[in-house]
Amino acid sequence: MAAAIAALRTDPAVKVLLLERADRPGKKILVTGNGRCNLSNSEMDIPSCYNGEAMHYKSVLRDFGDDIGFFRSLGLLTRTDEEGRVYPMSGQASSVLDALRFALSAAGAEIVCSAEVTRVESVSGSFSVHTADGRRFTSSEVIISAGSPAGVHGYENQNLFGSLRRMNIRIKEFSPALVQLTVKDLPxxxxxxxxxxxxxxxxxxEGRVSRTGEVQFGDGYISGICVMDLSRFYDGKTQKKLSLDMCPEMTAGELENFIADAISSRPDSDAAAVLSGIVPKAVGETVLKRCCRDLYKRKAGSLSPEEISQTxxxxxxLCFTVTGKGGFKSAQICTGGVEGLERSSLMAPExxxxxxxxxxxxxxxxxxGYNLHWAWTSGRAAGTAAIGRLHQDQ
Ligand SMILES: Cc1cc2nc3c(=O)[nH]c(=O)nc-3n(C[C@H](O)[C@H](O)[C@H](O)COP(=O)(O)OP(=O)(O)OC[C@H]3O[C@@H](n4cnc5c(N)ncnc54)[C@H](O)[C@@H]3O)c2cc1C
Incomplete structure (x- = not known):
């Protein structure tokens, strides 16, 4: 949608056709940000916010990165929270989709829904685009924005990807990312x-990656934004260790002294009650049980210096064994995809x-907001470049 808008802004006379498999385009936007659509982020340090081939496209992220200005030009105001996350001012993802849809129809894009593209072929300088129901469209420039299997029920696209591979497009296998981690020893x-x-x-x-944030314990899995961010670094197969530092502001020695002081001021409390000044009760009990089975039942004053140090x-x-990760359906995005495109136009060099x-x-x-930022940014770059090339050819 962003690519089509950019193409029509570059040349309003050009004919733009958007083929969408679903009954309307942009439906995934509605579920983003828990229905509020975290559409961008004001903190944009590419190496720390992106993975995959992001650095290769840094000029795209730099030159087309003004999402707030882009959406403002579509009549949508945004607000930025204290962590830099950008949301529509209305607080509703549907406002973002409406802004894109109205802009597309005002600019004169033709949208054909229920049109699943199954094959793209290069035929003597132009492209034939085939749909599952037997229709064929011809165009001199084609932009493919078919997303990934993340969060989608029944993403197939084998035929489409097969036709791309026949044109020597390199595609790295998709793997779920931004997803919960399955752990085997979760009380x-x-x-x-x-x-x-x-x-x-x-x-x-083997190397360690760390992220800070709220961790959520589920039924056999651990999630929360920081854990989901770690999931892209896990292959989903081998066992790995996930460790949680629940008091990062203090060294182990400082924490030990703090616990010892707390115990001396209330030695008759349960040991777990002393820890409730540091972590939620269930976490404190788990920590004490891991140190020694009966520790959580004892009075705080009975803890030895070694037991305090261990606590x-x-x-x-606090360590857990990661044995897997959620599948495509529960993932927010995927790693992998089309590789080695031209760095500023996103055109396949082949x-x-x-x-x-x-x-x-x-x-x-x-x-x-970084994934939607990439979607709008790369879309506008590709749409602009496609029309630039069209003009060059004429
Ligand atoms: C639950 C959830 C929450 C998320 N929240 C956020 C968030 O708050 N912020 C953020 O930055 N990112 C978020 N994301 C990620 C973000 O939604 C995606 O990165 C983004 O939508 C990618 O845009 P896209 O246009 O490339 O792909 P998509 O949005 O997946 O769009 C691809 C479109 O192509 C269509 N299509 C696919 N194959 C074909 C075909 N063969 N023929 C025709 N049409 C086809 C699909 O139907 C779809 O409409 C979230 C994802 C999920 C699942």
Whole structure:
């Protein structure tokens, strides 16, 4: 949709046709940001916010990155929260979709829904685009923005991808990302609990990645934005360690002293009650049970210096064994996709006139509006470049 708008803004006389498999375009926008659509982020450090081939397209992210201005020009005001996340002022994702749809129809784009593209072929300098119901469209420039299997029920597209591979387009296999991690040793009592922590995946030997934020414990899985951000670094197959530092502001020694002081002021409290000044009760009990089975039942004053030290260490590193991750349906985005496009136009170097944008490209961002930012930005870059090439050819 962003690509079509950019193409028509570059040349209002050009004929733009948008083929959409669903009954209307842009439906995924409605579920983003819990229905509020976190459409961008004001903090834009590419190496720390994006993965995949994002650095290769840094000029696209730089030159077409003004989402707030883009949406303002479509009649949509935004507001930015204290963490830089940009939302529509209305607080409703439907406002974002409406703004795009109205702009498309005002600019004169033709939208054909229930049109699943199954094949794209390059035929003597132009393209034949075939749909599942036997229709064929011809165009000198084609932009493919078919997304990924993330969050979609029954994303097939084997035929479309097969036709792209026949044109030597390189496509890296999709893998779910921004998804919960399945863990095998999660106590039932933690279910439904949330805690702020630095979550780290891996160990010193194999490499460790860390993210900070709210961790949510579920039924056999751990989620929360920081854990979902870590999921792109996990292959979903091998066992890995996830450790949570629930008191990152203090060293283990400082925490040990703090617990010892708290115990000396109320030695007759339950040990778990002393920890409730640091973490939620269910987390405190889990920590004590992990240190020693009966510790959580004992009075705080009975804890030995070693047990206090062990408790502090456990609060700094509560570990779980990750055995898998959620599938495509529960993922917000995917890693993988089309690789090696031209860095500023997103055109396939092997197939002049064929462009890609959005999640189908091998770029994935962290939670916080970065993936939609890539979708609008790459779409506008591809739409603008396609019309530039069209004019060059004429
Ligand atoms: C639950 C959820 C919440 C999210 N929240 C956020 C958020 O708050 N902020 C953020 O930045 N990102 C968020 N994302 C990610 C974001 O939605 C995607 O990165 C973004 O939608 C990608 O845009 P796209 O246009 O590339 O792909 P899509 O939005 O997936 O659009 C692709 C379109 O192509 C159509 N299509 C596919 N194949 C064909 C075909 N063969 N023929 C014709 N049409 C086809 C599809 O029907 C679809 O309409 C979220 C994702 C999910 C699942």
């Amino acid at each position: 039932a009592q933690l279910r439904g609990t949330r805690v702020r922590a630095v979550a780290s995946l891996g160990n010193d030997r 502090a260490s456990m609060l700094k590193s 197939v002049p006139g064929l462009y890609f944008c959005g999640e189908i490209v091998d770029v994935d961002g962290e939670c916080g």
